[in-house]
Amino acid sequence: MGQVNKINTEASYQSVMAKIDGLMAKGSGNVSADELAEIRRLALSAQAYEQELYVVDAPSTLSGMIEMRMFEMKLRQVDLAKKLRVSPAKLSLILNGKQKADVDFLKAVHTELKVDANFILEHV
Known part of the structure; x- marks a missing residue:
């Protein structure tokens, strides 16, 4: 698998996303192993760029933290209550x-x- 290249600009990010879209448009049954590896490499580059660009602030309330964990764990409120x-x-x-x-x-x-x-003690 090729090296993950660092994306530094929005234009580079858009270019990478266009390449991913183009490869994925072929359909899962029509891409080669090399193309799958390329998709993975490009996706990892895009993910690294997104994580640097889109920083989500940590919740500042206990209920916010609980709701974030509920989202991360993919729980409905009734399942969380249980x-x-x-x-x-x-x-x-x-x-x-x-x-x-x-x-x-x-x-x-x-x-x-x-x-x-x-966190709990500071927010009750």
């Missing part, structure tokens, strides 16, 4: 700031969602 061992109604109240989180809930957020304990 994982945190609370009712969906209680989870909704906590996320909307209408009910304070209790210690058991905060422990579950730490253990089940892997939210740093210091």
Whole structure:
């Protein structure tokens, strides 16, 4: 596989994306192993550029952190409630700031969602 080239400009990024689109337009059954490797190399370059350009700020609230973890884990709110061992109604109240989180809930957020304990303490 070829070396991943660093993308430094928006024009270079657009060019790489056009190359990826062109190769992918052939269809998965019509690309060679070399073309698949090229797609992967180009995609890694584009991903590195995007990660430098589009920095997402960390959540600044406990509910924001919980919602981010829910998104990352691809959980629906009802599934998250089950994982945190609370009712969906209680989870909704906590996320909307209408009910304070209790210690058991905060422990579950730490253990089940892997939210740093210091972050939790600073945001309750």
